[in-house]
Amino acid sequence: MKIMIINPNSDIEMTKAIEKTAENYAKGEFKIICKPTMGGPRFIARYEDHIMSATGMIKLVKENEEKVDGFIIACHSDPNLDLIKEITRKPVVGIAEASMKIASMLGHKFSVISPIEHSIPNKEALVRKYHLQDMLASVRAPKSKDNEWSEEESLTKAAELAVKEDKAEVIVLGCAGMTGLDRIIQKNLSVPVLDGVTCALIILTGLIKYGVSTSKVRRYNPEF
Amino acid sequence: MKIMIINPNSDIEMTKAIEKTAENYAKGEFKIICKPTMGGPRFIARYEDHIMSATGMIKLVKENEEKVDGFIIACHSDPNLDLIKEITRKPVVGIAEASMKIASMLGHKFSVISPIEHSIPNKEALVRKYHLQDMLASVRAPKSKDNEWSEEESLTKAAELAVKEDKAEVIVLGCAGMTGLDRIIQKNLSVPVLDGVTCALIILTGLIKYGVSTSKVRRYNPEF
Amino acid sequence: MKIMIINPNSDIEMTKAIEKTAENYAKGEFKIICKPTMGGPRFIARYEDHIMSATGMIKLVKENEEKVDGFIIACHSDPNLDLIKEITRKPVVGIAEASMKIASMLGHKFSVISPIEHSIPNKEALVRKYHLQDMLASVRAPKSKDNEWSEEESLTKAAELAVKEDKAEVIVLGCAGMTGLDRIIQKNLSVPVLDGVTCALIILTGLIKYGVSTSKVRRYNPEF
Amino acid sequence: MKIMIINPNSDIEMTKAIEKTAENYAKGEFKIICKPTMGGPRFIARYEDHIMSATGMIKLVKENEEKVDGFIIACHSDPNLDLIKEITRKPVVGIAEASMKIASMLGHKFSVISPIEHSIPNKEALVRKYHLQDMLASVRAPKSKDNEWSEEESLTKAAELAVKEDKAEVIVLGCAGMTGLDRIIQKNLSVPVLDGVTCALIILTGLIKYGVSTSKVRRYNPEF
Amino acid sequence: MKIMIINPNSDIEMTKAIEKTAENYAKGEFKIICKPTMGGPRFIARYEDHIMSATGMIKLVKENEEKVDGFIIACHSDPNLDLIKEITRKPVVGIAEASMKIASMLGHKFSVISPIEHSIPNKEALVRKYHLQDMLASVRAPKSKDNEWSEEESLTKAAELAVKEDKAEVIVLGCAGMTGLDRIIQKNLSVPVLDGVTCALIILTGLIKYGVSTSKVRRYNPEF
Amino acid sequence: MKIMIINPNSDIEMTKAIEKTAENYAKGEFKIICKPTMGGPRFIARYEDHIMSATGMIKLVKENEEKVDGFIIACHSDPNLDLIKEITRKPVVGIAEASMKIASMLGHKFSVISPIEHSIPNKEALVRKYHLQDMLASVRAPKSKDNEWSEEESLTKAAELAVKEDKAEVIVLGCAGMTGLDRIIQKNLSVPVLDGVTCALIILTGLIKYGVSTSKVRRYNPEF
Known part of the structure; x- marks a missing residue:
């Protein structure tokens, strides 16, 4: 199992801290790729910060969709969570x-x-x-x-x-x-x-093991 | 009074139809600038469409903030409405x-x-x-x-x-x-x-005449 | 455009203050008739005060319905608002x-x-x-x-x-x-x-300009 | 125990039917005074009907407050119920x-x-x-x-x-x-x-026997 | 009319106090049987206390169903109220x-x-x-x-x-x-x-007099 | 990690089916003990069925609390879930x-x-x-x-x-x-x-790995 954790901001320190938490939970049982978001702000608080992160987040998801089993959005505002649930068939979990x-x-x-x-x-x-x-x-x-x-x-x-x-x-x-x-x-x-981060890992690893993902029938259907 | 109506998609036909409705309501009593969004999709239905519109919408708002008295977001999903309320001190109304x-x-x-x-x-x-x-x-x-x-x-x-x-x-x-x-x-x-569009004009022209706008004390404060 | 503002109480001073606010908003662009309610109490706080105002309010509406384009109920308890929406086809707005x-x-x-x-x-x-x-x-x-x-x-x-x-x-x-x-x-x-009062004017003048009014299909239908 | 049932409309037949139901429930254990409302409409459906009943209802309550132990408002729109709860210290129950x-x-x-x-x-x-x-x-x-x-x-x-x-x-x-x-x-x-009517009698006779009535501390306080 | 009041705990003192309140309300107009629950705890606060009371409560209801006209559950947590509504056709009222x-x-x-x-x-x-x-x-x-x-x-x-x-x-x-x-x-x-206790008596004696009880069509149907 | 799955009914077939599902999810990575409830009904539908299961469920939890890391209540009515959360410090998850x-x-x-x-x-x-x-x-x-x-x-x-x-x-x-x-x-x-059952395993194994359990500060505190 391979999981990508997207830190929607560009802070390297915070990304490392998130990765450390994830590795502590994983204990080597699954692989973690933890990435900051290129073009994202240093810290996410405003609605504009959500938008600044979006392009980089989409890029990370589209580039890695085939390589990983699911995504975690690791900012407690769950920025662009509906969007990411929509653009990939892989399960996506927001930490909030x-x-x-x-x-x-x-x-x-x-x-x-x-x-x-x-x-x-x-x-x-x-x-x-x-x-x-x-x-x-x-x-x-x-x-x-x-x-x-x-x-x-x-x-x-x-x-x-x-x-x-x-x-x-x-x-x-x-x-x-x-x-x-x-x-x-x-x-x-x-x-x-x-x-x-740990709570999102609980849900995401479970969904992957179970083999279920976002419903694509209407709200999160990328086509219409 | 000068109002900017932002069509979050890039469709020229739809932009013209929106402008026509607005001019019918305005009857020459105030000025209307109606613009499609560069880089926006042809039609907005998915969450990804909201994001595709965002950069262009921000650009329109930032370039015109000093020139107009308020903004209308003319898509019935109210895409990026919280964002636009946040980035400008001028009043902003979503048509939905x-x-x-x-x-x-x-x-x-x-x-x-x-x-x-x-x-x-x-x-x-x-x-x-x-x-x-x-x-x-x-x-x-x-x-x-x-x-x-x-x-x-x-x-x-x-x-x-x-x-x-x-x-x-x-x-x-x-x-x-x-x-x-x-x-x-x-x-x-x-x-x-x-x-x-007409409903948004009712609210926006009223807010402008009254001289009130989005509260900037917390949720829509662009600084923190 | 001619608007009737009904002050549900009988206080002349308050009626004048309401009229002044309305004229400040109108800036001469539309006509305002502002009336206190005969038989209404000096101040509206109790449910009984709502009832004391009702007959006078109905009278004002019925006598002026053909002469004005819409009504404002200018007391922040919105007394008898459902009633007034029911008895006239002209748009009615409560200040609350x-x-x-x-x-x-x-x-x-x-x-x-x-x-x-x-x-x-x-x-x-x-x-x-x-x-x-x-x-x-x-x-x-x-x-x-x-x-x-x-x-x-x-x-x-x-x-x-x-x-x-x-x-x-x-x-x-x-x-x-x-x-x-x-x-x-x-x-x-x-x-x-x-x-x-100003907020009610924003909505009411907009509804009149737009040409829409209370739905008469069921709840506010005066006949059954 | 003596109870006044107010039929907010002026229909004598309906008033008799209400009285019959009440007597069937009372079985002679308490007294019932059942009255139509002078000036009330024949049937209550519209908000205007509520207002037409109000003056007569207030009159009935004020004239009988000292003579009875409580009031029932016997129309399933509960017209003027807040008002009647406000103007008397005796318990009041609406049938709805x-x-x-x-x-x-x-x-x-x-x-x-x-x-x-x-x-x-x-x-x-x-x-x-x-x-x-x-x-x-x-x-x-x-x-x-x-x-x-x-x-x-x-x-x-x-x-x-x-x-x-x-x-x-x-x-x-x-x-x-x-x-x-x-x-x-x-x-x-x-x-x-x-x-x-029967349900209102259950509640009202119970409140009277218990000796509790509407709270007069704020919402239903007739003075302010 | 005969009413059984079940005190879901086993406290004799509290049972007596409840009975006294009930007799004060009844004034001899109906009969009251007030029982503590064998096997119930001394005081009910925890979910486990609810369960400890359940068997004794069911026994009291089943043994007395033919002898009484209705039941009161006299603990302000309403323990096992849905259960008791389900197992008897007689009306049941919780004091909460x-x-x-x-x-x-x-x-x-x-x-x-x-x-x-x-x-x-x-x-x-x-x-x-x-x-x-x-x-x-x-x-x-x-x-x-x-x-x-x-x-x-x-x-x-x-x-x-x-x-x-x-x-x-x-x-x-x-x-x-x-x-x-x-x-x-x-x-x-x-x-x-x-x-x-008094409030439950108001409702229960009313339901008995009226002749209505718990709906047995689905949620409280003991058979399926 | 050792998990106890309690089937609140006494059906052996259903218990086996639950166990099979759990083993399929576990893939040998953690131990599962799956038990029917002695004294429980064959099928749980009524509130009385919940009570019939309670004593047996409490017994299973108290006997196994030291031996396992958490409990699943495997009936989609979540019978006695609040109770089980209260009586043990180990995490408890209901399948509903x-x-x-x-x-x-x-x-x-x-x-x-x-x-x-x-x-x-x-x-x-x-x-x-x-x-x-x-x-x-x-x-x-x-x-x-x-x-x-x-x-x-x-x-x-x-x-x-x-x-x-x-x-x-x-x-x-x-x-x-x-x-x-x-x-x-x-x-x-x-x-x-x-x-x-699978969903409950996702949550429970995650909670155990994380090391968190039911809050014991008030609602699920077994002492008071």
Whole structure:
């Protein structure tokens, strides 16, 4: 089994971190190709960032469709996910969709920890797109700007508030850039903390093993 | 007042039809610039078509932002509407959003007539995005393939079924390419038939006159 | 074009303020007749107030139907709006429906500023009637009673809290009596502030120009 | 215990039929005063009919508030129900609200049989007002016009279709004028058939015995 | 009329308190048999507690079906309510369903006071099961552990916060063990306070008098 | 990795079929223990069947908790799923929840094929419990009784109708007894057909590999 993980941004560091998480999950049982997106922005937050990534993402999918068994879109905005589901017959999993749907199986309500406040309404819109709005405890972002969002302390604190004040029973890390911090944050909390990349791997490797993929009958049919 | 209408596809004929509808509404009271999108597909139905239009649409907006008072996105999938709302401070109106929200003020439930069956699930997803799913009677497309969708007979028949069987009280024409057929279809039905371009003009000219535009505080803030 | 604005209460001052807002929007391009409702209460807050206004409102509509092109109901409870849509074939717009649906096109979530706390549940019920409950950030009323609700300071403060605490991206002024304060409040905030009378004029003048009106096929059919 | 049943229309025959149903339920255990509404229309279907009833209904409530223990509004559109809940401290029950909420306790989904097709959208709006839209199988009206709606055959047939085609598990008779037909229709069907007047009596006599009434803290507070 | 009230737990004290409430409501007009459940736990909070009660509850129903006219399940988690509705043709009422649906008729929103924080998510899931989630102001539990939940002070305080902060207009006592405290708490608040046992009696005695019961056509059909 | 699959009924044949499906997916990479439930009914359709299974299911979980890494509940009613999630710290997956949530990632809407008509409302209630009601195209059961439900022809025909008439884009096999028929039915249709046992294995093996399980902070906390 060979899986391609597309990081929709062009950040090499983040791509490496994603790959490391994936390899930790894979334990050598399947192959992983992890790529940043040429022409993509350094960080994805705005709708324009989604568009800047699209051409590079399409190129990666079209060039690799025959070589791999499925694709993961490794940005927690699931940019261009409908598009990628449409253009390939191979299964495609977004890290936001996978992590939030798995969260919905592990507890009453979940919170998403967003890297920046700017993304909160966009995340809320995404949660509603996946019909999960009534299982959402909150979307929270670390508040103080002098604390870098990547620092585990600020994320842990935001997650703690989500559990205590918003009554979240599961935490979803809302950025591929937070990958690798799930275990550290979970240690300090009493609830499961989910990394999107790992959750997407759970779904995608399962779909590949099972041999099912996106329905091509209407919504994701590339022809009409 | 000067308005730019962006046809997200590259079809010159359709662009002219849109312009004609707009001029009929404007009656010379404001200026209209109506443009097709360079690099856009001939017809927009798939998610990939949205992406193919994006670069050209951004270019049109950035080049004309200082010259016009607002933008209309004249495709009934509202492609890249969030993006365009984000990148400009000028007001932006999508023909699907405008026509369906006006429909919601004129009757109990509305139906959308889609040009092709392929678009029905995408339209349903769009209706839900605008929180209008409980006011939707149906999305219908003309059934027989030998009848061209642009023919008024096939559209009228689909609209009739929407009124009789689905209990629609208002009809929304679900494609910019249907522009100009509203009055003809309405004559044969007992319900209002809405053209998206005209509805978008109602909202956009009003916003411009009023002097309000997209909120830039979070979701559509281009900076973060 | 001639428009009748019905103030469902009998307050002459408020009627004049509404008329002034309308004339500012009209800039002489169309005629406005603005009338208080004989027999209506001084202020509309309770369900009984809606009923007290009904007979006078019906009278105004029936007497003026042939003389004007459309009606605006200028109270932010939209009292008797279904009734007025039913009894006339001319288009009818309520200032609450118009302002909240326009708000839904300008940002992720909106808040309504209510003149008094008593009206908050009624506003919430109205928002749900229009299927907008999931786009509502909050309904807020100025808290302290010694601050008159009409004072711009107390409204601005309530709007500020709506933006900061409830994450509203758009503010809707929830009373016709607040007309004229939109620009003043907007200056102090970073978000659009919508006046209901102006929003209703945007929709109504557009419908008249377009030549469409309430669907008479079932819900608003005066005969059965 | 003394109960006033207000028939919001002025029809004496229908008022007698309602009274008969109520006496059958009461079996002499409590007193019933059943009144038509002076000035009300002969039949209530349109929003204007609601208004025509309002003044007479208020008069009946205000004149009898001290003499009775509670009120029933005996029209299945629940006309002016919020108003009557607001103006009296005595408990008030509408026959639509009572019958549909009891229906929701007896089966998976219910259908409402409406006397005329015109009322279907209005009933749907009422069902949604009571947050019951997801438990509604359908609103159906007898189809053929030569069959009088009051005839048990046409109602039974509509109810049968609701059970077989719409999968209703409970039938609600959607008009006070159908009172007395519940048992006859139920005999021919395998599901409970609910009469609104009886259902309202269940709730109202219970509230009176219990000693609770409408909350007066905000929404139904007559003062502000 | 003879009614069996099943306390799904085995607590004799609580059973007596429930019986006392029921007798106070009955005033000798109908007979009440109130039984604890053999094999049931002392207190019901967990899903396992529901199962522990089930066998004893089924036994009580099957042994008494011919002797009584209907059943009340007197635990505010409504444990095994679908099951009991399925196995008997006699009407069955759960105290949570009855009290929350009556609450929905008395005010804009209601809050449930839960005995312990542990039950809050379970209550929320129950509220949603009954389609009442949009009428729920909050589920609250008394906070401090040194204050016994049965004490009226701690419950009153929780109810006060529900009214003031969550804008509840009606309070539902969320445990059969709180029975008898409704009047005491109501005295200190300005809103109706509902006891589940009394509310269930209102519905059940009404259904029996009316002669209707659970629909047996599909969902609650014991045979297939 | 060792997984226990609990068939909540006592049918040995069905248990073997489930085991075969599981072994086909496992391909020897992890161990499977597949057990019927002692004391469980032959087939699970009624709420009483859920209860009959409960004691045996609890016993299986408590006896095997230390020996296995996770549990699958292999009946498409997900009987006692909340209970099993509560009583063990090991991850637990229901085949209905897993298959319907995976279906929601593969297409616009899905249909569930139920073995018998009796189960349709119960399935609808289950779908709503998982917040998936707006992604449900339909629940369908094979109609004619002379065609055994286990026959692939009758299931294929029901699935075809779901795709053609209800516009399902994904089919979920709504009974563990249908296991093994997914590929056969899928061959005849143009959409993915999901087997619940396989879908549950995808989720459960992933959770085990990842090292996360049910949140124990509130709803599924066995202590309070």
